[in-house]
Amino acid sequence: MNSSPEMLLELDRVKTYFPVERGLLFPSITGWVKAVDDVSFSVRKGEVFGLVGESGCGKSTLSRTILQLVRPTSGAVRFRGCDLVTLSRKELRSRRADMQMIFQDPYASLNPRMTVYDTLAEASQIRGATAANSVSSDIRKLLDQVGLAQRHIRKYPHEFSGGQRQRIAIARAIATRPELVIADEPVSALDVSVQAQILNLIINLCSERNLTMIFISHDLSVVRHLADRIAVMYLGRIVELGETETVFHDPLHPYTQCLIQAAPNPNPEMQEKRRYQAIQGDPPSPMNSPSGCAFHPRCPIAVDECSVHRPELQPLNPSRLVACPRTAEASAD
Amino acid sequence: MDLFSDRMKPLLQVENLNVSFQTRKGRVYAVNGVSFQLYPGEILGIVGESGSGKSVTCYSLMGLIPNPPGRIDSGSALFEETDLLQCSSRVLRKIRGHHISMIFQDPMTSLNPYMRIGPQLIEPLRIHLKTPRQEAQQQAIRALNSVGIPEASLRLRQFPHELSGGMRQRVMMAMALITEPELLIADEPTTALDVTVQAQILELIRHRKEKTGASVLLITHDLGVVAEVCDRVVVMYAGRILETGSTRDIFKSPRHPYTSALQRSLPGRHRKGELLKTIPGMPPDLLEPLCGCPFADRCDYRVPECSEIDGELILESSDCGTACPRVHRGEISLNEVKQGGDSSL
Structure with missing residues (x-):
């Protein structure tokens, strides 16, 4: 993969495996969970990159691997051209301010013993603001930006509702003035009306601060609304990648098709037009993933060959990659 | 759609249900004057955001409200001649698991x-x-x-x-x-599941209803799930019913500002990257008995009268109603929710 200047983040054949150990006294490794298996993609500066997939497909492990919260088994994660995998913990520390994360559960990700002020002050001090008055003016600006009233500044996380807590978590993430923000299911725990407020906040911040964002969600309509490009993951691998609208209009991989069809649509009229057969079976465990294409046991168009060869992610055109030789052939005809 | 009401007697008839909980901060009025009917062979969806009282409503039908702190203040729930709220626990035990079963969110x-x-x-x-x-x-x-x-x-x-x-x-x-129950109560049955598995479970619920004619009371916060399987919908907010009607009507021409605002805030209804229409503010605190419309503070169509009305559901036909007197009188017309085309997956 060529390193081009506008790419902020590049992943090159990243693998994150977790050992499965048996035995209490003398544990031996009996297998590997391939949480992230040979994933490569790059994220352009200033874009929102959506990552979708069902639970257990490795999207959260992938995001943690990018931030080096989990070290990959192999592969390279280049952030502004510098491979984070080779950096020591100490060297990483200085770079972490550039890469921040927003988690799903804002209560679990905020320190319950720290007030809003303490939480945000800690983050903004990392960027060198040390004088007390500059810190507090920073914090006031942050609260304004995320739509929290100044009077909340001395409160603790438990005094806030879920939506407000997520605003604090977002304020903390942008306090270090990061270039890359990874949002891991930031609105999944919120009610519909609050979800819209937080999504708007994210849209505004991205455009105001020219943030690059990796947005992880299982909710397709949310990802479709925000993301410029999306990658669909299944069992640790990317099965399809492309411009969001193209993928949604014309999904090529059978899994992407199933996923889009299975998403409940809040429009009863569309429902009646589309009586589909739900795909059978559950996502398999990443501990013993099926041979060949991991999706073949559930795939409606699988042939014998699919259980033998693992399809690679193939470029159809410069902006579209699919890991299914059968659909790639069909669309080339 | 008066599909059910003309021909049949309701299987379950809930009248004026009031449930409250004693907490350290005071009494929380979780369910206020909820009434609805469920007809044989229909799937009725109860939608609402967290804290809207949808689960409490169903738990009280099953006698699952812990007392204390919970208390059913008034109301009745007739299930085939038996009042589920008044009958002895022996009678309830015979009904539960046999005639009425329940599935929960977390299996x-x-x-x-x-x-x-x-x-x-x-x-x-x-x-x-x-x-x-x-x-x-x-x-x-x-x-x-x-x-x-x-x-x-x-x-x-x-x-x-x-x-x-x-x-x-x-x-x-x-x-x-x-046990082939006449009524299945499903409390967020697919919330903890993946979309592809959710589709399978919903398919199953729909299929089951078609095959056996059993009624289903489906509690959910997901409007997509409602559109997918329900025949009729009850929209709850702050412990009250704000609107009820057939699924098609609720989605196509909502009769309460809350329902329409909720739908307008879905990302699928917007052009890509556009700011979403939001509902300002937060749901009301249920620590005090509400006076007026519970949605008044967040409503675009608010007038002074809204804080004085009793907020009760006005039935417009046998199974369609709105709690907004202004919509009922035709003073405001909620914009038809834009349907189809690009907005849907």
């Missing part, structure tokens, strides 16, 4: 982790119908097959932790349906 916590699937599954049969063990086993296998679980006889010997989430929820459904 792991509602299955007994120490028991194999088999004995759990046949428990309702053994208790309610006194079915001999051998025959119950056979029925259990059929029940598992009917919810799409392969190798049923093997599954009967497994423990809940050996099954995946979707599989567990299907076991729960098999267990709930094994």
Whole structure:
């Protein structure tokens, strides 16, 4: 993969495996969970990159691997051209301010013993603001930006509702003035009306601060609304990648098709037009993933060959990659 | 759509249900004057955001409200001549699990982790119908097959932790349906599941209804799920019903500002990257008895009168109603929600 200047983040054949150990006294490794298996993609500066997939497909492990919260088994994660995998913990520390994360559960990700002020002050001090008055003016600006009233500044996380807590978590993430923000299911725990407020906040911040964002969600309509490009993951691998609208209009991989069809649509009229057969079976465990294409046991168009060869992610055109030789052939005809 | 009401007597009739909980900060009025009917063979959806009282409503029907701190202040719930809220616990035990069953959001916590699937599954049969063990086993296998679980006889010997989430929820459904209840109450049955598995479970619920004609009361916060399976919808907010009507009407021409605002805030209804229409503010605090319309503070169509009305549902036909007197009088017309085309997946 060529390193081009506008790419902020590049992943090159990243693998994150977790050992499965048996035995209490003398544990031996009996297998590997391939949480992230040979994933490569790059994220352009200033874009929102959506990552979708069902639970257990490795999207959260992938995001943690990018931030080096989990070290990959192999592969390279280049952030502004510098491979984070080779950096020591100490060297990483200085770079972490550039890469921040927003988690799903804002209560679990905020320190319950720290007030809003303490939480945000800690983050903004990392960027060198040390004088007390500059810190507090920073914090006031942050609260304004995320739509929290100044009077909340001395409160603790438990005094806030879920939506407000997520605003604090977002304020903390942008306090270090990061270039890359990874949002891991930031609105999944919120009610519909609050979800819209937080999504708007994210849209505004991205455009105001020219943030690059990796947005992880299982909710397709949310990802479709925000993301410029999306990658669909299944069992640790990317099965399809492309411009969001193209993928949604014309999904090529059978899994992407199933996923889009299975998403409940809040429009009863569309429902009646589309009586589909739900795909059978559950996502398999990443501990013993099926041979060949991991999706073949559930795939409606699988042939014998699919259980033998693992399809690679193939470029159809410069902006579209699919890991299914059968659909790639069909669309080339 | 008066599809059901003309011909049939309701299977379940809830009248003026009021439930409150004693907390350290005071009494929380969780459900206020809720009334609805459920007809045989229909799927009624109760939608609302968290804290809207949808689960409490259904838990009180099943006698699952812990007292204290909970208390059913008033109301009745007639299920085939029996008032579920007044009857003795002996009578309720006979109805529960036999005529009414319930499935919950999290299948792991509602299955007994120490028991194999088999004995759990046949428990309702053994208790309610006194079915001999051998025959119950056979029925259990059929029940598992009917919810799409392969190798049923093997599954009967497994423990809940050996099954995946979707599989567990299907076991729960098999267990709930094994006595062929007239009413199934499903409390967020697919919230903990993946979309592809969710689609399977919804398909199952729909299929089951078509086959056996059982009624389903489906509690959910997901408007997509409602559109997918429900015949009729009850929209709850702050412990009250704000609107009820057929699914098609609710989505196409909502009759309450809250329902329409909620739909307008869905990302699928917007052009890509556009700012979403939001509902300002937060749901009201239920610590004090509400006066006026509970949605008044967040409503775009608010007038001074809104804080004085009693906020009760005005029935416009036998099963369609709105709690907004202004909509009822035709003073405001909620914009038809834009449908179809690009906005949908």
